[in-house]
Amino acid sequence: MIATVVWGTGNVGRAAIRAVEAHPALKLADVIVHNPEKVGRDAGDLAGLGHGLGIAASDDVDAVLGAGPRAVVYAASGDIRPDEALADITRAVRSGAVVVTPALYALYDQRNAPAEFREPVLDAIADGGGSLFVSGVDPGWGNDVLPLLVSGLGTTIDAIRCQEIFDYSTYDQEDSVRNLVGMGLPMDHEPLMLAPSIPTMVWGGQIRLMARALGAELDDIRETVQRRALDTTVTTRTMGDFAAGTQGAVRFEVQGIVDGEPRIVIEHVTRIHASCAPDWPTPPDGGDGAHRVIIEGRPRIEVTVEATDEGENRSAGGNATAVGRLVGAIDWLVDAEPGLYDALDVPLRPAVGRLGRKQR
Known part of the structure; x- marks a missing residue:
């Protein structure tokens, strides 16, 4: 099982918790939040599952990344804070984690991305051995x-x-x-x-x-x-x-x-x-x-x-399918070489092991 952290619990993060929990190859290890009112709340409650998962949300990024998760779903927004999002993401990549996120628009086409976005990620990959895959949430x-x-x-x-x-x-x-x-x-x-x-x-x-x-x-x-x-x-x-x-x-x-x-x-x-x-x-x-x-x-x-x-919320449905694409790529990325990937690199894969699977 691939220990996976979900960072952020907004529209994307809620769907990410549900997607990680449903994936047979992944195990939800931690949830990172910024809002003090969410600290200590159960991940299942934050995700709207209607039952607990036994994972208490934390705002201690050092402790969560220090535990050595194999993967991070970075679900915090990068809309109006791209520099902060890039810093968070490179921090997770430098810890050795595979990171998937919709937060950095500039890296949708990573081969032609501006150097100020691409080079910090490549440096973090070289330092820590992690990977990054960015795909949109629109979706x-x-x-x-x-x-x-x-x-x-x-x-x-x-x-x-x-x-x-x-x-x-x-x-x-x-x-x-x-x-x-x-x-x-x-x-x-x-x-x-x-x-x-x-x-x-x-x-x-x-x-x-x-x-x-x-x-x-x-x-x-x-x-x-x-x-x-x-x-x-x-x-x-x-x-x-x-x-x-x-x-x-x-x-x-x-x-x-x-x-x-x-x-x-x-x-x-x-x-x-x-x-x-x-x-x-x-x-x-x-x-x-x-x-x-x-x-x-x-x-x-x-x-x-x-x-x-x-x-019946279709805005949430769009988020959920975008998250499904990202979370569904994690086990492929774990098996791949460390690197910076885009949608042409990462195959669209069937939901192996999830047909008929009930969410706990």
């Missing part, structure tokens, strides 16, 4: 392995489009929804996530990674952004009111330009309520979330994935 598989897999079913490929369609009204991360994405803020306010170059910073690595896999040479990476205001005030269960006239929906694209045309596109369509921008793409059944891959070519291929978790 990563929807912007790398799934479109690439589906592209292999086509005869000719004109363009690949990866869509995330998401209703934030059930999302439990108010700071990101309001301040990063700008939901509920005035239309003349430019939220950080939509500022020029930021979408490319976040998703450009996945564009480059897909281009590399397809043997395509990118001319450029471009961005488009559209925003819509709420017609009426709406109330959400987790975040309260969003006023009429404020931002209620966003649609943006990160476009990989090949031969002068957008050939590899990652598109996000996000709303705070289904009533806003109803003419934009929606999930097939009118639900609150879906991930879609469209291969334009011959034949035209369209694949839509909908996942739910924590009841």
Whole structure:
């Protein structure tokens, strides 16, 4: 059994605890938290399992890493603290652990990552013998392995489009929804996530990674952004009111330009309520979330994935599938040589030993 630590217990961390506990090759060893109110609480309680796991959450990073875990799922956010996240992750890698995380956007395409992100990780690997695999939580598989897999079913490929369609009204991360994405803020306010170059910073690595896999040479990476205001005030269960006239929906694209045309596109369509921008793409059944891959070519291929978790919550379902990809890679990474890996290196693997397995 591979002793595995989950670092962080937010939206991603809750799913990570459940995924580690369900994996037959892994054993949950510790949980690291930053919130003092979570210290000492049972991991099963923090993960919403409805029963204890006998693992008390700790804020003592030195003690947890000093115990020599073989793997760490780094589930703390890197959205507004990339330097701190990089420091935490290199610390875990230097301890000799295999680390999987969605937190460092710059390392989605690690071969072309900026030196200030790549070199500290490579130094930590050389010092401690650990490994790192970064894949997105939006989810990563929807912007790398799934479109690439589906592209292999086509005869000719004109363009690949990866869509995330998401209703934030059930999302439990108010700071990101309001301040990063700008939901509920005035239309003349430019939220950080939509500022020029930021979408490319976040998703450009996945564009480059897909281009590399397809043997395509990118001319450029471009961005488009559209925003819509709420017609009426709406109330959400987790975040309260969003006023009429404020931002209620966003649609943006990160476009990989090949031969002068957008050939590899990652598109996000996000709303705070289904009533806003109803003419934009929606999930097939009118639900609150879906991930879609469209291969334009011959034949035209369209694949839509909908996942739910924590009841009928599709935002949690997206997190859970992204976490499944990361946690499912741990035993492969443990057997591989120490190194810095990306989605083209790490195979997508079946759920060996988990068919019919009940979560304790």
